[in-house]
Amino acid sequence: MTHPEENQEHHADLHDFTGPLSPGVKRLLTVFGVICVLLVVIDFFIERKTHAPGEGLPAFYAVYGFGGCVFLVLAAKYLRKLVMRDTDYWDPEEKKD
Secondary structure (H helix, E strand, O other), X not given: OOOHHHHHHHHHHHOOOOOOOOHHHHHHHHHHHHHXXXXXXXXXXXXXXXXOOOOOOOOHHHHHHHHHHHHHHHHHHHHHXXXXXXXXXXXXXXXXX
C-alpha cells in the first residue's frame, strides 16, 4: 500500500517540466506553440490602425510581450536579492543557541 504523500510527490515530479513530459503535457505544449506561431504569421497579413510608432511592424506585439516577460523575470531576480530576508527571520532566538 502506498502513502498519499508518496503519490503526491511522484505526481508532482511528473509535471514540473524538469523531467520527461507526459504525452498530455507534450500535446498541450505543442498546441500552444502552434497557436503562437499561427498568430505571429497571421499578424503579417492583418492591417490595423496604429496609434504609436512601431505598432505597425509585423509581430510587434509578440516581440513586445516577450520582451516584457523577460524584463519581469530579470527584474524579479534582482529584486529578490534586494528584499530577501534571512532564513531564520521569524525565529531569531534559535540562532543564539
